[in-house]
């Protein structure tokens with residue numbers, strides 16, 4: 001009984017976090033990419049590195065006109081390694097990109113349309129079976145490339161819910177994902193009734209300028225999961241850093257547990 005109440009309280013808290021962040025920063029325009037395959041490449045390349053390094057690697061691939069399934073299929077492994085070198089772990093990542101394209105070719109005839117037409121749990125299971133794809137990468141691909149309704153849990157999400165005493169940082173990925181999905185679903189339902197036409201003039205938080213992928217049509221549920229992840233990245237990058245939380249000015253300051261100082265780590 002007490003556990004059920006705690007679950008409900010946590011859902012309410014997460015909803016309030018969303019409302020505070022979206023109210024402060026508005027739409028975040030994630031993911032910054034022109035195509036679904038560019039999102040997928042970015043999801044692999046961003047593992048264990050800052051986005052700025054990914055941008056350099058993507059720029060190299062773009063300059064060589066290799067940002068496509070065909071491009072990654074045809075390019076030699078050695079050349080691919082050289083082009084994505086700025087993203088770090090380039091040998092591993094090049095191999096993993098080749099593995100993804102081989103999977104797409106073998107199971108779906110090289111077609112992302114065919115892949116993303118499958119049910120969400122099936123795609124998720126298949127992605128998770130690929131070398132180098134953990135839950136965060138799989139869910140980034142599903143949400144941002146495939147418009148499937150899954151919430152992406154990252155290190156920033158864990159840090160915030162831990163510091164706000166909602167769930168411990170080391171809680172199970174699926175438990176956190178489930179909490180956010182249950183919490184945010186009612187917001188999507190409300191937005192279906194009155195769609196938000198919220199486009200910010202400034203890019204605050206972790207916002208990007210609109211891109212083909214960020215401006216595409218998607219369900220309200222996918223949009224809310226999309227925004228919440230982008231908003232959380234904004235908090236993690238700008239305020240809730242690993243080494244020090246800068247609570248002054250953070251849009252989530254009101255959610256710090258009472259009597260607690262700003263965490264220093």
Ligand code: SF4
Nearest residue numbers: 239240247250252253
């Ligand atoms: S910076 Fe402070 S207020 Fe903001 S999310 Fe982190 S702990 Fe909470």
